[in-house]
Amino acid sequence: MARQDYIRNFSIIAHIDHGKSTLADRLIESTGMLTKREMEQQVLDSMDLEKERGITIKLKAVRLIYQAQDGHEYTFNLIDTPGHVDFSYEVSRSMAACEGALLVVDATQGVEAQTLANVYLALDEDLEILPILNKIDLPSQRCDEVVQEIEDIIGLPAADAPRVSAKTGLNIDQVLEAIVRDIPAPNGDEDAPLKALIFDSNYDSYKGVICYVRIFDGQVKVGDTIQMMNTKKSFEVVEVGVNANGHIPLDQLRAGDVGYITASIKEVRDAQVGDTITLKNRPTDKPLKGYKKVSPMVYCGIYPAEGEEYTEIRDALEKLKVNDAALDFEAETSAALGFGFRCGFLGLLHMEIIQERLEREFDLNLITTTPSVIYHVMTTDHELLEIQNPSNLPDPSEIEYMEEPIVRAEIMTPTDYVGAIMELCQNRRGVFIDMQYLEETRAQITYDLPLNEVIYDFFDALKSKTRGYASFDYDLKGYQQSDLVKMDILINQQVVDAFSLIVHRDKAYERGRKICERLTDAIPRHQFAVPIQAAIGSKIIARETIRALRKDVLSKCYGGDISRKKKLLEKQKEGKKRMRSIGNVDIPQEAFLSVLKYDEES
Numbered sequence: 104m105a106r107q108d109y110i111r112n113f114s115i116i117a118h119i120d121h122g123k124s125t126l127a128d129r130l131i132e133s134t135g136m137l138t139k140r141e142m143e144q145q146v147l148d149s150m151d152l153e154k155e156r157g158i159t160i161k162l163k164a165v166r167l168i169y170q171a172q173d174g175h176e177y178t179f180n181l182i183d184t185p186g187h188v189d190f191s192y193e194v195s196r197s198m199a200a201c202e203g204a205l206l207v208v209d210a211t212q213g214v215e216a217q218t219l220a221n222v223y224l225a226l227d228e229d230l231e232i233l234p235i236l237n238k239i240d241l242p243s244q245r246c247d248e249v250v251q252e253i254e255d256i257i258g259l260p261a262a263d264a265p266r267v268s269a270k271t272g273l274n275i276d277q278v279l280e281a282i283v284r285d286i287p288a289p290n291g292d293e294d295a296p297l298k299a300l301i302f303d304s305n306y307d308s309y310k311g312v313i314c315y316v317r318i319f320d321g322q323v324k325v326g327d328t329i330q331m332m333n334t335k336k337s338f339e340v341v342e343v344g345v346n347a348n349g350h351i352p353l354d355q356l357r358a359g360d361v362g363y364i365t366a367s368i369k370e371v372r373d374a375q376v377g378d379t380i381t382l383k384n385r386p387t388d389k390p391l392k393g394y395k396k397v398s399p400m401v402y403c404g405i406y407p408a409e410g411e412e413y414t415e416i417r418d419a420l421e422k423l424k425v426n427d428a429a430l431d432f433e434a435e436t437s438a439a440l441g442f443g444f445r446c447g448f449l450g451l452l453h454m455e456i457i458q459e460r461l462e463r464e465f466d467l468n469l470i471t472t473t474p475s476v477i478y479h480v481m482t483t484d485h486e487l488l489e490i491q492n493p494s495n496l497p498d499p500s501e502i503e504y505m506e507e508p509i510v511r512a513e514i515m516t517p518t519d520y521v522g523a524i525m526e527l528c529q530n531r532r533g534v535f536i537d538m539q540y541l542e543e544t545r546a547q548i549t550y551d552l553p554l555n556e557v558i559y560d561f562f563d564a565l566k567s568k569t570r571g572y573a574s575f576d577y578d579l580k581g582y583q584q585s586d587l588v589k590m591d592i593l594i595n596q597q598v599v600d601a602f603s604l605i606v607h608r609d610k611a612y613e614r615g616r617k618i619c620e621r622l623t624d625a626i627p628r629h630q631f632a633v634p635i636q637a638a639i640g641s642k643i644i645a646r647e648t649i650r651a652l653r654k655d656v657l658s659k660c661y662g663g664d665i666s667r668k669k670k671l672l673e674k675q676k677e678g679k680k681r682m683r684s685i686g687n688v689d690i691p692q693e694a695f696l697s698v699l700k701y702d703e704e705s
């Protein structure tokens with residue numbers, strides 16, 4: 104058999120928490136790349152943040168060697184994928200480098216919204232899909248029903264699917280054999296001109312940009328001059344190799360391989376994820392199809408909490424953008440906050456993760472403004488504007504009409520929660536489309552919802568109303584005319600543009616009142632009374648007041664010991680770090696976030 108017949112390139116897809124990372128660990132462990140002791144930490148989820156949140160964000164590839172029952176040694180290239188709806192573009196990225204996907208389904212939960220979403224992406228990439236039932240060690244497993252679900256809902260035969268426990272390692276050998284048996288081997292042409300897909304990249308201060316690639320045709324070795332087909336830039340290859348417990352340099356990579364290439368590439372934008380690499384003196388005529396361009400759906404402003412960090416934020420955003428094509432940013436200024444950036448994200452989770460990475464990995468103190476979706480505004484001059492910053496909205500007298508983005512949402516839920524979910528969607532201006540019973544106890548509900556309602560903690564509300572049992576997935580459906588208004592928030596009589604938001608007219612009063620209440624709680628008391636108001640144009644629609652402070656904090660420690668006094672001052676200073684002073688009022692970072700929260704009871 105040919106060399107490539109012993110290669111299997113695959114990824115693992117699953118609904119969040121169904122056990123994808125745990126299964127990856129078992130595969131890594133049972134192929135002997137690492138010893139159990141070295142496995143103390145999950146290998147594929149390497150970012151701290153991921154560990155804490157328990158979700159896989161950035162994909163990585165790892166090479167495993169498997170001694171199969173047929174007596175041959177196989178090379179497995181396992182490419183990790185994120186499981187959350189916000190990251191489906193990264194799922195397609197890793198899938199494009201594979202021939203197959205293991206579909207992990209939790210045998211206690213069954214098929215969920217993102218199981219389906221991931222399957223559709225895999226089918227788009229023509230992957231062979233191997234269902235695997237996980238968590239069979241749990242007494243609540245219901246394998247037979249879940250097999251039926253996989254066959255009925257997804258349409259994949261699943262009667263012979265391996266039934267495993269990724270946690271205990273039970274039946275993992277069946278998965279390894281199924282990979283050999285059912286996932287097709289790559290069949291590229293080693294003698295054809297080089298065709299390699301960049302599916303991920305990162306920046307290393309010694310090696311420059313490291314491109315993670317899947318070689319489809321041809322070969323590449325140290326010293327070759329490669330060319331990026333999209334940017335037309337050429338580089339001399341310094342190192343090629345594979346990922347297996349760190350980078351392992353090799354002489355060359357050939358058709359069918361998954362590995363990395365370094366070539367002293369200094370500029371991240373010269374090695375774009377999705378681009379095709381070929382050889383300069385023997386180029387291929389057509390690039391690989393690459394990925395569909397992803398567009399951010401949610402925007403917010405990111406500003407330094409302390410003015411001097413502006414350039415640090417720009418550098419950090421540039422670094423994060425290296426392997427996150429979906430992150431978008433440009434400079435902007437806010438009357439209240441000064442110089443900062445308008446950033447675009449795929450969704451709220453993506454936004455939170457970038458924020459946290461900026462704060463933790465780059466040690467920055469940030470203020471983020473109220474997130475917004477992109478609105479279409481038709482002016483009275485018949486010009487169509489795209490507005491993603493409420494501050495840029497033209498005067499109402501110049502607006503003919505406005506449109507907002509609508510998503511088609513699929514919610515899968517135990518039937519007990521159908522009522523609560525419909526109430527939630529109705530409350531968020533949802534339009535009911537369909538409901539189907541998947542089996543006696545589970546239903547799939549379809550709603551059209553304004554994206555603007557989804558970005559205000561819809562996930563959290565859904566989770567709390569269904570005790571975490573419902574799952575949710577959405578796709579942008581299109582734009583729809585809507586009666587929208589801009590609401591401003593005034594603090595101490597001054598409009599704080601960072602708080603401005605666009606809301607549906609019917610929701611304005613309620614939102615305005617809630618935001619004022621929240622800000623009253625979030626902003627500390629000052630020496631003077633601070634009025635907080637919500638306004639549409641010049642009309643005040645809600646008002647609260649933060650009463651003046653009477654006592655000095657230190658008066659409490661009058662006569663007390665000096666170290667306690669110091670501690671108190673230090674604590675205050677710590678708190679101050681994340682404050683912005685606007686119109687004489689100190690506004691803590693939490694206040695900016697509190698605008699986000701929606702109150703279901705109201």
Ligand SMILES: Nc1nc2c(ncn2[C@@H]2O[C@H](COP(=O)(O)OP(=O)(O)OP(=O)(O)O)[C@@H](O)[C@H]2O)c(=O)[nH]1
Nearest residue numbers: 120121122123124125157158159186238268269270
């Ligand atoms: N009892 C039991 N628990 C399991 C099994 N496999 C995974 N788990 C647990 O299920 C939870 C989720 O597992 P992960 O592997 O992190 O899930 P994941 O699909 O990778 O999740 P994301 O990376 O967040 O998408 C963890 O608490 C695991 O310990 C299993 O076979 N049996």
